[in-house]
Amino acid sequence: MAKRATARDVAEQAGVSKWTVIRAFTPGASITESSRAKVMAVAEKLNYRPNLLARSLATNLTHQVAVLVDDFENPYKLSFLERLTLELQSEGLVAVLININEHFDHVHALLNADQRQLDAVIMCGTAFRTEMLQDVRLDGAAPMFVLARDSQIPGVPAINCDTTLAIKDLCRHLHEKGYRRPGFMAGPKTLSTALGRRRAFKAFWKAHGITEMPELAAHHYSAASGAEAVRRYLNEVSPAGRVDVLLCENDVLAFGAMDVIRSEFGLKVPADIAVAGFDNTLFAAAPAYDLTTYEQPVEAMVKAAVAMILGREPKKTVTMPGRLVVRGSA
Known part of the structure; x- marks a missing residue:
């Protein structure tokens, strides 16, 4: 294998010091344009590239x-x-x-x-x-x-993303559309990453006089978990007592929920149960889902x-x- 060019090789051919070569490849370093141009011309000729490992040892x-x-x-x-x-x-x-x-x-x-x-x-x-x-x-x-x-x-x-503002915007829209039997599908419970979406959801509806809000638990953030959670809920609750809108903690849970609501129970979205998600993922806009959601910045x-x-x-x-x-x- 051919020997790899070093900063010393470039310095010798360019007639500058090794530190001038290093400065030429360091953004913001103090060096004249003529010296930088001279170093870069020789570096290109020798196919020289800075050794990032060596630089990391020097700069920490x-x-x-x-x-x-x-x-x-x-x-x-x-x-x-x-x-x-x-x-x-x-x-x-x-x-x-x-x-x-x-x-x-x-x-x-x-x-x-x-x-x-x-x-x-x-x-x-x-x-x-x-x-x-x-x-x-x-x-x-x-x-x-x-x-x-x-x-x-x-x-x-x-x-x-501002969780409180996001959930308030979502719930305000759902409330204005006339939904009054809201439910929430939550993902796995964690400590340091508690999303706060569940808390903001309950606070909004409680402020509007609605305290009974079923919570569907999904064990993973996946379509399969969303499907399992809504399947369990629909099997356990009679049609008259079911939610009229389900807010899912993210879009992928909503995808799974919508698949089961329509394909396994023959219900219509949103006529029988409306569904909303969170994140505005790529498939949210697909005709198969046409999902109301919230987009993070x-x-x-x-x-x-x-x-x-x-x-x-x-x-x-x-x-x-x-x-x-x-x-x-x-």
């Missing part, structure tokens, strides 16, 4: 960010990860995607990220718990951020998180408004 920065995900069954995650990785890469950062599962939990992931000296950790899942993460917080460890979820972890900022949340990682903004919890998307399901 790896320009790598761990992204922890534990709910890959949720289709919302694909578009979300696309936006996140695009923003990281545009800033010269690389995402290290870590699949959290029964064999590799959040504790292992955080310890692993610390050993690899990653610059930051972004948690995009639902199953991490306050007490579990506090046990592995290390002095000097990479800063952690919770993205698109609430956080009750001291010192860990969350960048998320993904791009703004991602930009805010990356700005905090880069030190351009103070590390603090931020909530942002999204938008209600009304379609035919409710």
Whole structure:
């Protein structure tokens, strides 16, 4: 194999110091344009590229960010990860995607990220718990951020959608449409990532004189879990006592619920039971679902998180408004 060109090789041919070569490849470094141009011309001739590993040892920065995900069954995650990785890469950062599962939990992931000296950790899942993460917080460890979820972890900022405003907008629309027997389908219960959607939902309807609100429990954020939850509910409750509108904690649960409502029980959406979701995923607009939902401000949340990682903004919890998307399901 041909020997790989080094910064010293470029410096010798360009007639500059090694540190001038390093500055030429460092954004914002102090160097004249003529020196930069000379270095770049020789670098191109020698096919030289900076050694990022060596640079990380010198700067104590790896320009790598761990992204922890534990709910890959949720289709919302694909578009979300696309936006996140695009923003990281545009800033010269690389995402290290870590699949959290029964064999590799959040504790292992955080310890692993610390050993690899990653610059930051972004948690995009639902199953991490306050007490579990506090046990592995290390002095000097990479800063952690919770993205698109609430956080009750001291010192860990969350960048998320304004839950109270979102649910109020959804419920106000449903109330104006005349629905008076609301039900809520919740995903798996967690501690540090409690979404607060259930709480805001109950508060709205209670303020409007409605206190009986059935809660359907889904064990996972998946269409299969949404289907199972609504199937169990419809089998147990007589037609006269059923809800007239079901708000699901996210779109994928709503997809599963709608499939069962129509295909297994022969009911119509929204004539018999209206359904609404949350996230405005790709399939929400498909004619098969035509789902009323709420869109999170993904791009703004991602930009805010990356700005905090880069030190351009103070590390603090931020909530942002999204938008209600009304379609035919409710």
